[in-house]
Amino acid sequence: MFDSLKAKLKSIFKKGSTLDEESVYKKEEPKQEPVVSPTTEKETEVPEQQTVEPPKEVKAEPARKEEPLPVKKEPEPEEKPAKPVKGKGKRSSQMLSTSLLGKKIKDDPLDDILDELEVILLESDVAYDVVQEIILGVRNNLSGKKYSREYSLEEVVELAVKESVGDVLQVNEFDFDAWIEQQKRPTIIMFVGINGTGKTTAIAKIANRLKGEGKSVVLAACDTFRAGAIEQLTVHADRLDIKIVKSQQEADPASVAYDAIEHARSKMRDVVLIDTAGRMQTNNNLIAEMKKIAKVAKPDLKIFVGDALAGNDAIEQAKVFDEAIGVDAIILTKIDTDAKGGAALSIAKTIGKPIAFVCDGQEYEDISKFDADWMLERLFDQAEA
Numbered sequence: 001m002f003d004s005l006k007a008k009l010k011s012i013f014k015k016g017s018t019l020d021e022e023s024v025y026k027k028e029e030p031k032q033e034p035v036v037s038p039t040t041e042k043e044t045e046v047p048e049q050q051t052v053e054p055p056k057e058v059k060a061e062p063a064r065k066e067e068p069l070p071v072k073k074e075p076e077p078e079e080k081p082a083k084p085v086k087g088k089g090k091r092s093s094q095m096l097s098t099s100l101l102g103k104k105i106k107d108d109p110l111d112d113i114l115d116e117l118e119v120i121l122l123e124s125d126v127a128y129d130v131v132q133e134i135i136l137g138v139r140n141n142l143s144g145k146k147y148s149r150e151y152s153l154e155e156v157v158e159l160a161v162k163e164s165v166g167d168v169l170q171v172n173e174f175d176f177d178a179w180i181e182q183q184k185r186p187t188i189i190m191f192v193g194i195n196g197t198g199k200t201t202a203i204a205k206i207a208n209r210l211k212g213e214g215k216s217v218v219l220a221a222c223d224t225f226r227a228g229a230i231e232q233l234t235v236h237a238d239r240l241d242i243k244i245v246k247s248q249q250e251a252d253p254a255s256v257a258y259d260a261i262e263h264a265r266s267k268m269r270d271v272v273l274i275d276t277a278g279r280m281q282t283n284n285n286l287i288a289e290m291k292k293i294a295k296v297a298k299p300d301l302k303i304f305v306g307d308a309l310a311g312n313d314a315i316e317q318a319k320v321f322d323e324a325i326g327v328d329a330i331i332l333t334k335i336d337t338d339a340k341g342g343a344a345l346s347i348a349k350t351i352g353k354p355i356a357f358v359c360d361g362q363e364y365e366d367i368s369k370f371d372a373d374w375m376l377e378r379l380f381d382q383a384e385a
Ligand SMILES: Nc1nc2c(ncn2[C@@H]2O[C@H](COP(=O)(O)OP(=O)(O)OP(=O)(O)O)[C@@H](O)[C@H]2O)c(=O)[nH]1
Pocket: 193, 194, 195, 196, 197, 198, 199, 200, 201, 202, 229, 232, 277, 278, 279, 333, 334, 335, 336, 337, 359, 360, 361, 362, 366
């Protein structure tokens, strides 16, 4: 998963270690007052700096003035924050130097690294606007800042990139489980997307998940365009022992949705999952059909299912469905075979809709809730393994 992007990012972090740095030294011996660096964000070290006063034994030996003890040239106490815990919650600002000593990354080599990062992200199918936002974030995190000597530049660059990517991912998150608990019964969820993206499989995975939580589920086989689609959903319904409402091929899909919802209402079922036809998103009939189903079924949630491998195309498809019926959330499939990660990184930001789940295989259990930490762990922490 995301292997190519991970490997390329790793090469960028390594370049961090060869970055030109300039050491920053104090201009003159500080007096006893602590000097606060402009980049200091926490004053937690102040007490330590105040105790820089001579240790006890010096006080005890005032007479030895004639032979001064060698004064340490570097009395400047470096701040001692905990070593970075790679991953969760770490901010690059915690690596900033709070003392007069530190190191700064020079701007020219930083520009080279950022240029390379831009190419890597674009090659990985990250949407252009999202790439620019990530680059700007990294620049803001690194440029002109003074870092504690405690960290290698490799660590500093990695954390700056990770933080910037995390900011882009954190735009909006969607807790499906919490959401569904607050809904009326039956809750109606409609799935849209072009064919072959894994829509039917994703519906089966969600159905299995809901069933596992004790909810009763009805499937609505509204892809009446393709006979195979009805059969495929029926196979899942049988395997999962879930009710399916279906009709003949070429029946009106909106009427199938209506029947499924009526069935769920009369039998007091919890959730109706509506499968819809695929085809290309540019097909006007398809879009008209989606609008009609949405009008009749009045879904509580409309989920766009996109194939992660499609990269920027998945984003374009999502836009079309969003304009037509208003998408509320996204499921990205086949993430297990996606080396680039571009769609996962940029679809939510570009469409302004959250990724609810990602699917990473063909088994019912191969579905995970998506959030920024999930993505960051796979892109960065596993890259160190
Ligand atoms: N590797 C992998 N394969 C998947 C995943 N999700 C679905 N597939 C496979 O992708 C193929 C298409 O999946 P479907 O669920 O039939 O796709 P669909 O969007 O319903 O397609 P239509 O019925 O043609 O509209 C199937 O072979 C699935 O087993 C996934 O997360 N990972």
